[in-house]
Amino acid sequence: MPAPISGNDIKSTHKSAALLEVAMSLQSSELSVPEETRPNNVSVTFDAETGTAAVTATLPVTFVLDVDGKPVITATDYLP
Numbered sequence: 182m183p184a185p186i187s188g189n190d191i192k193s194t195h196k197s198a199a200l201l202e203v204a205m206s207l208q209s210s211e212l213s214v215p216e217e218t219r220p221n222n223v224s225v226t227f228d229a230e231t232g233t234a235a236v237t238a239t240l241p242v243t244f245v246l247d248v249d250g251k252p253v254i255t256a257t258d259y260l261p
């Protein structure tokens with residue numbers, strides 16, 4: 182299994198490049214899971230003509246309320 186991404190692993194210096202870097206890392210992590218149980222929650226597509234990338238992600242989250250009744254949203258791990 183690949184090592185998790187930490188703040189120091191991201192090499193990009195601006196937010197859009199960092200988002201793409203994280204998406205590519207998640208996609209790579211998904212591909213390391215055996216095909217029969219592999220999730221397909223993240224996809225990245227490139228358009229060479231326009232010089233753009235599209236990122237689509239469906240990530241599992243949990244919603245709870247804290248003691249003050251404010252919502253707390255937490256991403257949950259979906260990769261083994």
